[in-house]
Amino acid sequence: MATLAVDAGRAVSLADLVDELWGATPPDNVLNALQAHAARARKVINERACPERAGGILRSVLGGYLLEIDPQCVDGNRFLRLVSQGASVLPADPARAVELLEAGLRLWRGPALIDAGEGRRCRGAAALFEERRLTALEDLASALFLLGGEARAIAMLQQLVAQHPLRERFCELLMVGLYRVGRQGDALESYHLARKRLDEELGVQPGALLRRRHAEILAQDPVLKVPSTLRREPYPQADSSLLTA
Structure with a gap:
């Protein structure tokens, strides 16, 4: 979430997210692990931060993820x-x-x-x-x-x-x-x-x-x-x- 928040409004690539989370030692099935992290983050956002936009703030895009908010919300x-x-x-x-x-x-x-x-x-x-x-x-x-x-x-x-x-x-x-x-x-x-x-x-x-x-x-x-x-x-x-x- 922090990685996406510092780039709020811009997509962060899967490769950059993997590097940020695990560095040189990514887990097996790293894309599945990344999707699991995104699902948990989306659940927290939906429940605590912005339920009226369920599923609409943290979005998967081609090749990455995007926190779709105004940067000044950070x-x-x-x-x-x-x-x-x-x-x-x-x-x-x-x-x-x-x-x-x-x-x-x-x-x-x-x-x-x-x-x-x-x-x-x-x-x-x-x-x-x-x-x-x-x-x-x-x-x-x-x-x-x-x-x-x-x-x-x-x-x-x-x-x-x-x-x-x-x-x-x-x-x-x-x-x-x-x-x-x-x-x-x-x-x-x-x-x-x-x-x-x-x-x-x-x-x-x-x-x-x-x-x-x-x-x-x-x-x-x-x-x-x-x-x-x-x-x-x-x-x-x-x-x-x-x-x-």
């Missing part, structure tokens, strides 16, 4: 659309950006596709969702700073830095936020902690942007107060095609 696609829209309006309308980003993030109920097995298509989609979730959190922090919500943004970023210590963008935003509220020492300490973690875990130095922010804070550069300092290039508008790109 929460993953709605999430991608909302956070892409939030990113696109962030520079001009941070309040609207917060609304859209928070609406998208509320769709999460835990790790994406955690119970969908280890197939390549679902794992790839899960990786995409997780990356966009982290980027949406970065954008949300930026929007909060632009709206004067420094306390909330800093608290959120401190938690995110602890959870994702190697993601430099979180540290960069936290450094800028701390500096903007007069906590220059804390901003510098955040940099030193990030540098230590990167060295200990990966054997690398912080990236160019993080090093530049460190230098700007040391110099008390006025650029740190400029709203565009928090900006990044937004992702393009998302639709279901991103799940299989």
Whole structure:
């Protein structure tokens, strides 16, 4: 079901479904096994999701199966659309950006596709969702700073830095936020902690942007107060095609 849902509205071939479910070790009579899976999935859909369209959502087509629904009925696609829209309006309308980003993030109920097995298509989609979730959190922090919500943004970023210590963008935003509220020492300490973690875990130095922010804070550069300092290039508008790109 997850494999069909990430391609909602498009047929998935039998070969792709077999590869997703069983990889290199398909069972004997694999087509019969696949038909049995489809029958069970169709029964669940008919009983729980959409009884008024009995048998009409999960359809067998020539050479595959199709989940015949609007892609925007899939929460993953709605999430991608909302956070892409939030990113696109962030520079001009941070309040609207917060609304859209928070609406998208509320769709999460835990790790994406955690119970969908280890197939390549679902794992790839899960990786995409997780990356966009982290980027949406970065954008949300930026929007909060632009709206004067420094306390909330800093608290959120401190938690995110602890959870994702190697993601430099979180540290960069936290450094800028701390500096903007007069906590220059804390901003510098955040940099030193990030540098230590990167060295200990990966054997690398912080990236160019993080090093530049460190230098700007040391110099008390006025650029740190400029709203565009928090900006990044937004992702393009998302639709279901991103799940299989």
